[in-house]
Amino acid sequence: MKLASSNKVGLDAWVVGLILLGALLAVGVLDVYQLKLLGKVLIFWLIALGLQLLVAQAGVISLGHAAFMATGAYIAGLFSLQGQHDLILMLACVAVACAAFGSLMGALILRTQGLYQLMATLAIAQMAYYGFQSLRSLGGDDGFAVSSRPSVLGLITLNTDVKLLLAIIVILALGLYVAHRIRRSEMGALMLAVRDDGRRVASLGISPYGVKVWAFLISAVFTGIGGALFAQLTRFTSPQLGSWYMSGELIILVLLGGGKTRSGLFLAAVAVVGIQEGVARYTDHWPLVLGALVLARVLWPENLGALKKAATPGEQGKAS
Template sequence: MNASDILTPKGLIAAAVILLLAVMPVLTAIADQAFYLDIATRILILAIAAVSLNLILGYGGMVSFGHAAFIGIGAYAVGIPIYYDEYSGWLHFPLAIAVSALYALITGAISLRTKGVHFIMITMAFSQMVFFLFISLEEYGGDDGLLIWSDSEFVDGVDVDDPTTFYYLCFISLMGALFLVHRIVNSRFGRVIRGSMSNDKRMKALGYPTYGYKLTAYVISGAICGYAGALMGNFTNFISPEMMGWTRSGELIFMVVLGGSGSVMGPIYGVLSFLLLEEFLPDFMDLFSKDAGIYWHLPFGIILVLVVLFVRGGINGLLDRWNR
């Protein structure tokens, strides 16, 4: 993105969103509203997961309905070592990335031999297998979940238990994920992935082993999402198999599509819109009728369906048209 891109309505909005996220701890401290910092932290973590999904969905056309499994694996990579009194973040985060990448390699090697709805269903099937695996592990809480009684520990002076410190760890991680995905999709490797989404047979005819390229992208995506899961484990201090269910994967897909798949800022817009609607829509409905907020899922679903049907390219596509 060059200077001319930034000085457009779309570029200014993107810069404003990033700036707002950067100063959120200051704003919440001034307003004495720590609750909103928690919401913003959750937005950052899920945005990292959405960015990872966008790499394969938006640029590679791989609709994974089991991406939440990586979040769960990453979170358990924090919770299980802490259960055995291993508190080092230098163990937790590499373990989350490595196990998620290995899971992506094994499942991706099988899933990517299929296409379309078959790929969607097989990724969901693998995710449900992991879901039921952790339910069966009674040692780690099973269906009741696992309490994480301590945060990951890094170097002295870096207290992840401090909300502001942890927030900026998540913010820097999101910026790093955005930069990494941006560099990947604009590299020769990324051009092959995008070309494969448009016309896989043509790319193979040109001599590119697209299966290997797509598998590599799938593994990178899983590793990034596993990292987001490790952050989520530190944030919630509680993990359960429920966080890797197929409905959570569906929410991630909605976030990416809502914001605009195949765009740099789309995942952030999608997560921001999704979570803010989820958080404040019930209270807004209560203003018109008492207890109406308990039915917030209905207008929420309608809004999402209308955006998908009539706002081509999601929020990012809407900004593109405004730009022109």
């Protein structure tokens, strides 16, 4: 069993490497529209990595992660309004802000369970959504344009889509490595243990509540960074990035991609973006196609056991 698991991890790593190599080669030959699509796929993949840790690894489902995406996008937009700025500094500020927001949100919602927990994430995200809408100086409901793109250490200005895509690929590669290390670390093992039997973990003197808060924080940082990159890619940000609809799309990524492989999340991102951009050309009812795909994935024999555990009130909260 261990050998089979190790082989799967190794195969997934090879597939991920080939995907990143293919993305690097594609950057030099794609046109502007195709570069935008590729960038959107890669950003969704990055966000899904953090959500996979939360949903499949720790057993917590969130319908509020779009709030972190909007937070990252608005911080990126504010940096843009100041003119030239550094990408690393911007992402560091996004990470700190989303870590603080994520730890606060996680500390509140993880005191509930089941449907109440799900609705609590949605409620807090909607409050953040209406908060962004109320920012009249930043365009209110319409949002605002991200006029300038950052530089890297003041040496390379990411003023073209090609340069920005290369930066996104580098950040994604780092995110893939970090997510892999977390899954293989003691914290990753604790997330799995809390998901499966929180009471037993609590009997060892470890707080399941604390482990879940950390998982929530990590996923919030991944999502916030993805939101900041999305704002730079589209050169625009608005409260719609924080809507419940966007939160649903992010959960769909994990549903389609599965809870075990990183390459599966890439295929899910391709499917979601492909349906949005391809089917939408012919009909406004493209969400029906996406819904049918999600339904087929959920009804697949090897569906996500972790999602079932997360959706059913368990004993973990009592133990914490």
